[in-house]
Amino acid sequence: MKDSSKGGLDRIDMKILRALHADGRLTNAELAARVDVSPATCHRRTRRLFDEGHITGVRAEVAPASVGLGALVMVGVMLDLSTPDSRSAFEKAVLKMKEVLDCILVAGEFDYFLKIRARDMADFNKLQGQTLIALPGVRNTRTFFVMREVKENAPLPF
Template structure:
């Protein structure tokens, strides 16, 4: 995907993106009708949007509690050094931790924030004690147990 503030997308591309972002289960025929193009044109454009990285995936949103992952935890991570090598080592290791949903590099008091789903507090405590503090370069962590999710995974507004 192009790295610029003005993507090279026309109105039809934007209508396709908005429609799929709102409802990823649309068939190609339904999508074509919604955006006002033929099914063949819609298919070609959608494939191009995938190929160029404008669409990065399509998935179902699963209710975490229904699969036994009712605890949401945010963890602020401070590394002992903030060098490219230490960040790389940390990032490569955190990619392998299946409980980590998101990991973002930030500016400020912490180096990273990670979002984790666990069964409960005891499950997270085990993960913290055995895995998180053992990640490369971790000096300190600060844990925030989420009491209520007010707004999560909101759709982009474009």
């Protein structure tokens, strides 16, 4: 029976999502055993969860420092104008920046928050001076260097 509060997902769909969210490396056979369905049923359901956009991807979580990206920086961005056109131009430019991990439109003092990974403070300073302030419509930015990541990329609470 489908549960409309969960976007039309039933109990088995939710078990599959929880299991894969906890461990995306499960084989289909392991997943099927965990959710108590046949491998064929599990494969069909998992494929449907991908096709319908309930699962958006699977990837390894890489330790940033191990690839030379030890600095985590949060940047609050204020635009000159907050119109659909100005937001669109800003968002298109940000989508091209590999250093930006997340770009979030917010309400309040800032228009956007950017989560950025850099090698170090000097690397970020160069990015700030050459790229961030030149993004379309940017009036002002406020930078927050992360001292310690207490909780990051936690599993969804479902």
